[in-house]
Amino acid sequence: MQGLSRRYGPVVALDGLDLTVQAGELVALLGPSGCGKTTTLRLLAGLEDADAGQITVGGNDITRLPANKRDMGMVFQAYSLFPHMTVRQNVAFGLRLRRVHSDQRDRRAIEMLDLVGLSTQADRYPHQISGGQQQRVALARALAIEPQVLLLDEPLSALDAKVRAQLRDQIRRIQLEVGITTLFVTHDQEEALAIADRVGVMQNGRLEQLAPPTEVYSRPATSFVAEFVGLTNRLEGTVSGSTVTVRGRDLPLVDLSTPPGPVIALVRPEAVTLASDSSGDAGPLVGTVIATTFLGATSRVTVDLGDTTILAQLTTSDAMEHPAGSRVALTIRPDPVLVAAQTSPEPSA
Amino acid sequence: MAAVTSLTTELAGTAAAKGPQSLRVGQRRRLNLFRYLMFTIFGLFFLVPLLAMVKFSLQGSRPGTWSLAAWKDIASYQGPPPLLPAIEITLELAVITSVVMLALVVPTMIWVRLRVRWFSRILELICLLPLSIPAIVLVVGFAPIYNRIERYNVSALMLFWAYVILVLPYVYRALAAGLNSMDATTLSEAARSLGARWPTVMLRIIAPNMWQAILNALLLTVPLVLGEFTIAYPLTYVTLPVELFSISRNSVNAGVLFSASTASLFFAFALLLLLSYVGRRLRRGRT
Numbered sequence: 001m002q003g004l005s006r007r008y009g010p011v012v013a014l015d016g017l018d019l020t021v022q023a024g025e026l027v028a029l030l031g032p033s034g035c036g037k038t039t040t041l042r043l044l045a046g047l048e049d050a051d052a053g054q055i056t057v058g059g060n061d062i063t064r065l066p067a068n069k070r071d072m073g074m075v076f077q078a079y080s081l082f083p084h085m086t087v088r089q090n091v092a093f094g095l096r097l098r099r100v101h102s103d104q105r106d107r108r109a110i111e112m113l114d115l116v117g118l119s120t121q122a123d124r125y126p127h128q129i130s131g132g133q134q135q136r137v138a139l140a141r142a143l144a145i146e147p148q149v150l151l152l153d154e155p156l157s158a159l160d161a162k163v164r165a166q167l168r169d170q171i172r173r174i175q176l177e178v179g180i181t182t183l184f185v186t187h188d189q190e191e192a193l194a195i196a197d198r199v200g201v202m203q204n205g206r207l208e209q210l211a212p213p214t215e216v217y218s219r220p221a222t223s224f225v226a227e228f229v230g231l232t233n234r235l236e237g238t239v240s241g242s243t244v245t246v247r248g249r250d251l252p253l254v255d256l257s258t259p260p261g262p263v264i265a266l267v268r269p270e271a272v273t274l275a276s277d278s279s280g281d282a283g284p285l286v287g288t289v290i291a292t293t294f295l296g297a298t299s300r301v302t303v304d305l306g307d308t309t310i311l312a313q314l315t316t317s318d319a320m321e322h323p324a325g326s327r328v329a330l331t332i333r334p335d336p337v338l339v340a341a342q343t344s345p346e347p348s349a
Numbered sequence: 350m351a352a353v354t355s356l357t358t359e360l361a362g363t364a365a366a367k368g369p370q371s372l373r374v375g376q377r378r379r380l381n382l383f384r385y386l387m388f389t390i391f392g393l394f395f396l397v398p399l400l401a402m403v404k405f406s407l408q409g410s411r412p413g414t415w416s417l418a419a420w421k422d423i424a425s426y427q428g429p430p431p432l433l434p435a436i437e438i439t440l441e442l443a444v445i446t447s448v449v450m451l452a453l454v455v456p457t458m459i460w461v462r463l464r465v466r467w468f469s470r471i472l473e474l475i476c477l478l479p480l481s482i483p484a485i486v487l488v489v490g491f492a493p494i495y496n497r498i499e500r501y502n503v504s505a506l507m508l509f510w511a512y513v514i515l516v517l518p519y520v521y522r523a524l525a526a527g528l529n530s531m532d533a534t535t536l537s538e539a540a541r542s543l544g545a546r547w548p549t550v551m552l553r554i555i556a557p558n559m560w561q562a563i564l565n566a567l568l569l570t571v572p573l574v575l576g577e578f579t580i581a582y583p584l585t586y587v588t589l590p591v592e593l594f595s596i597s598r599n600s601v602n603a604g605v606l607f608s609a610s611t612a613s614l615f616f617a618f619a620l621l622l623l624l625s626y627v628g629r630r631l632r633r634g635r636t
Binding site: 045080082083 | 531535538543546554
């Protein structure tokens with residue numbers, strides 16, 4: 001996709017987007033509502049027309065091609081199985097349109113249903129199977145036509161947490177097995193980081209960063225990416241040279257070209273560790289635990305430092321050593337940090 | 350109804366509390382009594398004229414005797430004007446109106462829903478307009494047009510144009526309810542992404558999911574055409590209702606008036622039952 005733009009009246013949904021997806025790769029587009037990720041997918045599918053820009057697949061320009069000639073498989077956020085057809089007929093529908101012989105069609109439909117583990121449900125109607133199963137059938141239906149690109153538009157958002165995680169892993173397994181080029185749109189960062197080869201974080205119709213999940217998380221390109229992907233503490237600091245001094249502690253900078261002066265440093269909660277403090281001394285990194293959120297294996301502890309609060313993510317056993325009300329001394333691990341201008345809104349995390 | 354439901358739920362919830370329960374059982378009994386009473390009153394309101402009509406159609410020439418003569422007369426009644434052609438024309442009109450109406454409205458509504466959404470309010474207004482214009486006013490508008498086409502010696506079947514307009518509001522409402530009950534946009538997008546062209550999307554994806562709505566539209570169209578008098582009579586076409594009216598003015602043949610009315614009513618009932626049976630079968634086929 002090159003220079004792709006789309007406006008809805010005065011609203012700019014896509015602003016000159018450039019994105020290249022390699023063959024067999026799974027790219028997840030991540031961003032808040034209205035960032036343009038779904039618009040990107042719909043332009044690619046041909047369900048909407050671009051105002052400007054070009055879309056090429058395998059060297060062929062498909063920008064002006066109607067949706068039914070684009071050869072893209074798509075799974076939608078809403079349940080999209082045809083209610084009057086059985087699961088098998090749904091999966092075979094695309095092949096029927098391609099005039100594939102009925103025996104071959106049936107065989108392929110069952111093959112695809114096997115792939116998603118639903119061949120036993122072939123003769124049921126969509127309303128007779130669960131939401132998760134419906135989305136798996138939709139995936140089988142999209143893959144049955146052997147599309148050049150698979151487009152997934154938040155296919156897991158209507159499902160409950162457990163089914164969502166299972167289906168997420170299943171989608172990744174099938175994508176690797178089939179080796180199909182896939183674009184996955186989601187607003188769930190955990191989903192994007194877990195499933196993708198590369199994650200594209202979008203804001204205001206533009207790509208802020210396109211990189212492997214670990215890089216997006218550990219080396220965010222912009223303060224928006226840092227704040228959108230994972231939780232972030234916003235702490236006042238001062239840049240001098242290649243470090244930023246935050247509450248008396250020097251942390252290395254991600255962007256060495258940052259001009260000296262006061263900034264907001266973005267510190268990940270997992271870079272903060274706690275130790276019990278019985279000295280009673282007041283210090284810039286000494287505070288009181290005010291709340292602990294249990295997340296399973298880890299817990300998130302909120303510490304009041306007097307002038308601000310800071311979040312620390314610890315293993316649950318470590319967090320239990322510091323109940324609410326206890327005095328703690330904080331240590332910030334010297335990971336490279338990103339900074340934002342001080343004019344940004346203050347609320348921490 | 351909601352009040353009745355919540356009352357029943359409360360009843361189930363307080364089964365253990367004997368005092369309040371007996372009070373509520375009393376309330377429930379009174380409510381049921383009220384229901385049966387209303388049902389009986391309205392039932393009689395509809396049934397008495399129907400039974401009277403059946404009785405008159407079976408009445409012999411002398412008081413207190415019974416005869417099937419009036420029913421036999423339906424076939425042999427020669428008028429003027431003759432009865433059988435009027436029945437035939439009316440049934441044909443019902444079929445033609447239904448077919449034209451479906452062919453016109455179903456694709457238009459689907460197309461507007463999927464492709465020109467901004468037009469849907471205007472379409473709704475156009476379709477509901479005939480409801481706000483009295484039929485007799487419509488006739489004044491139709492008269493010059495029908496006068497002109499009459500020169501070509503066309504039959505009463507030409508009334509279908511007027512009838513399509515007359516049934517538009519009811520058909521629109523029934524079909525709109527059907528379209529609203531599904532996510533037509535997502536279904537069409539899914540079909541498009543699988544390679545379907547627009548006609549395929551409409552005929553093989555959206556229309557089959559509107560069967561119930563289409564049947565409902567037919568349920569409204571057919572009886573309306575079978576009973577339509579206000580337009581046919583002033584335009585001097587002879588349909589069954591017009592024929593029945595002219596027989597009613599000729600007291601000698603009063604018997605055949607009742608038997609033909611009863612027959613047309615039974616026909617309409619049979620048709621409605623058949624349509625709702627087909628609808629149920631279609632629904633059951635999917636459950």
